[in-house]
Amino acid sequence: MIRFFKYETPIQAFAVFIIIMATRVPLFFIGHPILDDEVRNLAIGDKLGDGYLLYRDMLSSTPPLPALLFYLIDIVVGKSREAYAFIALIIIFIQSVIFKNVIDDHELLPAKSYYPALAYILLTGFLYEFTILSEVLIGLTFILLALQSTLRIIRTEGEENRLFSIGFYCSLAFLSFQPFIISIVIYFIFLLLFTRLNISQYLLLMVGFIFPILTLLTFYALHDSLYDFYQCYLTRIFTFNSDILINTYNLSIYLIPVYMLLFLSILSNFTYGRFTNYQLVGRQIFFISLFIYLGVLVYFTKLKTEHLIVLVPFASYFLCSLMIIFKRKKLIELFLWLILLYPAPFLLGYIHKQWAVFHSQYLDECISHIQNKKVLHLGNNLCYYKYNKPATKFFDWEISHRRLIQTDRYAYIVEISQTFEQDMPDVIVDNENVLSAVFERIPWLAARYKMVTPGTYYLIQ
DSSP: OTTGGGSOSHHHHHHHHHHHHHHHTHHHHHTOOOBHHHHHHHHHHHHHHTTOOBTTTBOOOOOHHHHHHHHHHHHHHOSOHHHHHHHHHHHHHHHHHHHHHHHHHTTOSSSOSSHHHHHHHHHHTTOGGGGSOOHHHHHHHHHHHHHHHHHHHHHHSOOHHHHHHHHHHHHHHHTTOGGGGHHHHHHHHHHHHHOOOOHHHHHHHHHHHHHHHHHHHHHHHHTTOHHHHHHHTGGGTTOOBOOBOSOHHHHHHHTHHHHHHHHHHHHHHHHOOOOOHHHHHHHHHHHHHHHHHHHHHHHHSOBOGGGGGGGHHHHHHHHHHHHHHOSOHHHHHHHHHHHHHTHHHHHHHHHTTSOOOSOSOBOOOOOOOOOSSEEEEESSOOGGGSSSEEOSSOOOHHHHHHHHHOTTOHHHHHHHHHHHHHSOOSEEEESSSOHHHHHHHOHHHHTTEEEEETTEEEEOO
């Protein structure tokens, strides 16, 4: 494997793509249990595909760019989990090529090869959650593009259009995953430390960052939903949240081979004495970024396993350096095969729910005959949207509950009434016991529904 990927030809690129498909596609034929984030994404694409507008017609904290991608997938192929998975694999392949270009075009390591793409693919294949079409996966593409432009500016200091692109990519990353707003700060500091740019050039960087955000604000203002965008998305910037939705003990045990390989990679990189000054700068950028993004994930997100893919490019840099620098190639070959094959038995256990090693966020299955209907579920369980369409704007319970429980506010009652008039659900599942108070304030709505079982209401035809 080491010798084959030492060369740069189209055959190596094709081999990288084959590795992606060979290690991911079989999971869907075996029957991997669906995760709650997958159902959420499918439901959002389904709703937007019917012509509704995110934030105005669907209260959700989902970032706008992933929502746009979900919408496009839905209008092309419909509500298809397989289509989402295939797009995710294509994005991972593109990211591996971008990462290879980042390393080789800027000569960050002593030799050019396909090792960067190989390292990237091996690490993304270690966890199933890395291969779902998530917000963080989409945003990571723009982080890599911003990194590529930053390194070019540090090396040449001559391409001012790159400054605009750095800000632009950081902005797109932020519009894909909120914590990525830190990327503009990170790259600003790197440029401040390693270049001699003037104030006007830094202003160009900020113009690039602000431009996509202003464009989106203008779009929502024209659709009379600027406040909805602000409330659902912008108010959550830098919200401190240290919830960890991962089985940290099991995951730590599972990742022991990665820890060992990463430690060996960092050690060999820092003890190698033949790096140029520019390569040393590159090493500092990757090393510092690794820990900054880890801190951001821990303190500013509800940490899920798929979020850890943010660390893959920076860990891949050190793994790639190990492949090039370390002289005992047979030992490295053994480690690489271990990384490639090690996840298989754990993934099989995960499929049959015998070893929840990654995280506990399987979709909570609903014992229900409700299928192919427009459903409003009041609560956090997304299972009802697996086989049904989301109805009304009250999708994300964390945002919606404020409007549904404050029935003493006239503005909220009017909003609820108008929402139901525009998009009447066939079934309402009230797991939070808030609907009775709403029915008391909106009698015409209460007359349209009949309680079939406790907490379940059907539309009277």
